[in-house]
Amino acid sequence: MRGTEVTSAPEATGTTGTTGTRDTTEGAGAASLEAGGAPHPRRRYWRAGLLRGGIELRHLLRNPKELSGHLVNVVVALALAGYLSDKVPGTQVPMAHLTLSGFAAYLLFQIGLVNLPQILVTEREEGALLRLRATPGGIPAYLVAKSLLVVAMAFGTLVLLLGTAALLVDGPLPHGPAGWLTLLWVSALGLLAVVPLGAAIGAVLPNPREALALIMLPVMALLITSGAMFPLTALPEAVQKIASVFPLKWMAQGLRSALLPDAARAAEPAGSWELPTVALILTAWAVLGFLLAIPLLRRAARRESGSRLSERHRRAGLSGGQAA
Numbered sequence: 001m002r003g004t005e006v007t008s009a010p011e012a013t014g015t016t017g018t019t020g021t022r023d024t025t026e027g028a029g030a031a032s033l034e035a036g037g038a039p040h041p042r043r044r045y046w047r048a049g050l051l052r053g054g055i056e057l058r059h060l061l062r063n064p065k066e067l068s069g070h071l072v073n074v075v076v077a078l079a080l081a082g083y084l085s086d087k088v089p090g091t092q093v094p095m096a097h098l099t100l101s102g103f104a105a106y107l108l109f110q111i112g113l114v115n116l117p118q119i120l121v122t123e124r125e126e127g128a129l130l131r132l133r134a135t136p137g138g139i140p141a142y143l144v145a146k147s148l149l150v151v152a153m154a155f156g157t158l159v160l161l162l163g164t165a166a167l168l169v170d171g172p173l174p175h176g177p178a179g180w181l182t183l184l185w186v187s188a189l190g191l192l193a194v195v196p197l198g199a200a201i202g203a204v205l206p207n208p209r210e211a212l213a214l215i216m217l218p219v220m221a222l223l224i225t226s227g228a229m230f231p232l233t234a235l236p237e238a239v240q241k242i243a244s245v246f247p248l249k250w251m252a253q254g255l256r257s258a259l260l261p262d263a264a265r266a267a268e269p270a271g272s273w274e275l276p277t278v279a280l281i282l283t284a285w286a287v288l289g290f291l292l293a294i295p296l297l298r299r300a301a302r303r304e305s306g307s308r309l310s311e312r313h314r315r316a317g318l319s320g321g322q323a324a
Contacts, residue, residue: 046141048144049144053148060152070153070156073161074107074157077099077161080099081103084099088264089233090266091266093261093263093267095230096171097172097260097264098230098260098264099230100165100169100172100259101255105255106228108157109194111153112198114212115198116146116150116198117199118202120205121202139298158187172259174259182258182275183259189279194247194285196289196292197292204300222249227243227252227253232249247281253268253278254275
């Protein structure tokens with residue numbers, strides 16, 4: 001799916017890393033001159049990060065191979081929803097609506113915990129972190145740019161999924177302002193819970209070729225055990241307890257509360273949406289992710305050197321030669 005597209009398109013990520021860094025530096029410098037003096041460092045980092053994020057977003061929108069991964073995920077969700085015709089046990093809610101709600105949570109989870117680590121590993125292998133070390137404020141600006149890119153990808157995919165599902169398969173949409181507000185804060189808090197964790201994972205993964213294999217197996221296990229595709233009550237109690245530790249279960253439950261009628265609460269293990277618990281668990285994961293991501297990214301940047309980059313390229317060339 002999307003993870004495969006990232007690893008199979010190094011030219012796209014490489015172009016983004018090189019061009020984005022150069023254009024961002026020039027843009028930040030021009031903005032400083034126009035202001036008539038040097039702005040505050042934090043403001044300069046944010047400005048440079050937003051400029052770089054805009055450049056990367058334009059590269060994404062102009063790259064059909066990158067976009068196809070998101071479209072395939074949406075098509076799979078629609079096909080699955082169109083195939084299901086049963087009701088959620090104990091309710092009159094279509095099973096397709098529950099599945100679409102859970103798949104929406106999974107797509108947010110996947111972008112933060114699968115796509116982002118692969119992007120970071122690929123750009124590290126191509127020397128992006130090494131170049132950023134030589135740029136004042138390069139790492140903070142880089143993180144701002146990646147946050148902007150991930151948020152745009154996540155909400156764009158979510159809007160595409162829910163919009164096309166509502167049009168093509170009578171998919172669920174929030175009922176009233178409270179439902180839309182819940183959809184917004186659960187999606188935003190869910191991204192905060194998984195994006196820093198994805199950045200931390202990307203900082204320690206060995207290389208792009210192994211990243212997908214190391215990430216996808218646990219992610220698919222969580223997809224099956226977190227109640228995203230079918231009612232969690234259908235699983236053994238021990239599995240439910242394990243799934244409740246991880247953010248995907250709570251992201252899916254929060255989105256179900258926004259998209260499904262109150263009658264669907266009967267299929268929840270606690271018989272309610274437990275929105276305060278959703279907010280608490282996702283906030284805890286967001287804090288943990290930030291505590292892990294910042295030192296790990298700094299450590300990854302410090303360890304980058306020209307010799308390490310050359311050695312990785314040499315080994316990649318040897319592996320490619322042996323494969324050929």
